[in-house]
Amino acid sequence: xxxxxxxxxxxxxxxxxxxxxxxxxxxxxxxxxxxxxxxxxxxxxxxxxxxxxxxxxxxxxxxxxxxxxxxxxxxxxxxxxxxxxxxxxxxxxxxxxxxxxxxxxxxxxxxxxxxxxxxxxx
Amino acid sequence: xxxxxxxxxxxxxxxxxxxxxxxxxxxxxxxxxxxxxxxxxxxxxxxxxxxxxxxxxxxxxxxxxxxxxxxxxxxxxxxxxxxxxxxxxxxxxxxxxxxxxxxxxxxx
Numbered sequence: 001x002x003x004x005x006x007x008x009x010x011x012x013x014x015x016x017x018x019x020x021x022x023x024x025x026x027x028x029x030x031x032x033x034x035x036x037x038x039x040x041x042x043x044x045x046x047x048x049x050x051x052x053x054x055x056x057x058x059x060x061x062x063x064x065x066x067x068x069x070x071x072x073x074x075x076x077x078x079x080x081x082x083x084x085x086x087x088x089x090x091x092x093x094x095x096x097x098x099x100x101x102x103x104x105x106x107x108x109x110x111x112x113x114x115x116x117x118x119x120x121x122x
Numbered sequence: 123x124x125x126x127x128x129x130x131x132x133x134x135x136x137x138x139x140x141x142x143x144x145x146x147x148x149x150x151x152x153x154x155x156x157x158x159x160x161x162x163x164x165x166x167x168x169x170x171x172x173x174x175x176x177x178x179x180x181x182x183x184x185x186x187x188x189x190x191x192x193x194x195x196x197x198x199x200x201x202x203x204x205x206x207x208x209x210x211x212x213x214x215x216x217x218x219x220x221x222x223x224x225x226x227x228x229x230x
Binding site for chain 1: 153155157159164165166167170171176206208210212214217218219220221222223224
């Protein structure tokens with residue numbers, strides 16, 4: 001079964017750091033681009049970042065550029081999101097999501113995890 | 123700017139047709155994907171590449187895309203279709219994805 005399992009969320013003070021993980025199983029992790037998407041309480045979906053299968057390319061939303069870093073360890077089938085200089089507005093449920101094609105381009109997200117909650121508050 | 127505008131809400135009676143728009147500049151030149159999200163659950167892909175359905179998604183869900191508007195159509199609406207719906211587009215010129223503002227579908 002194809003599965004994504006996020007972890008690492010929690011309560012952090014403004015200005016602090018946190019690293020999220022997403023463990024993948026049931027598919028050839030290394031050949032698919034992977035994404036982070038977040039959803040603030042009661043709000044819509046916001047794309048955060050994408051990384052190509054080979055880690056050669058990474059892209060970010062303007063709201064997190066320079067503060068968040070996406071990475072992956074294909075030997076461990078795990079995706080990461082290192083978050084620094086966290087702000088109250090980063091409070092959200094963070095999902096990891098798999099690209100639907102191994103084509104090297106960027107497509108629909110066909111598999112999502114259940115998310116991990118990040119709360120930024122003093 | 124990269125803004126995809128959806129109506130905040132759509133109400134439809136059971137058995138009728140719901141149409142959800144996603145407006146963006148020249149969106150017809152992009153591939154649009156649609157997600158259904160029920161309360162407390164992760165989003166589920168219901169239409170990809172404008173008008174294709176993943177396996178397991180009923181034929182009642184269909185999509186179209188032309189000009190400045192993409193549309194998700196839900197035919198013969200059922201109570202179980204009540205959810206939030208989002209469009210998603212990848213913009214290669216700026217290397218970013220953008221989600222639409224989201225539409226809450228209520229089945230009367």
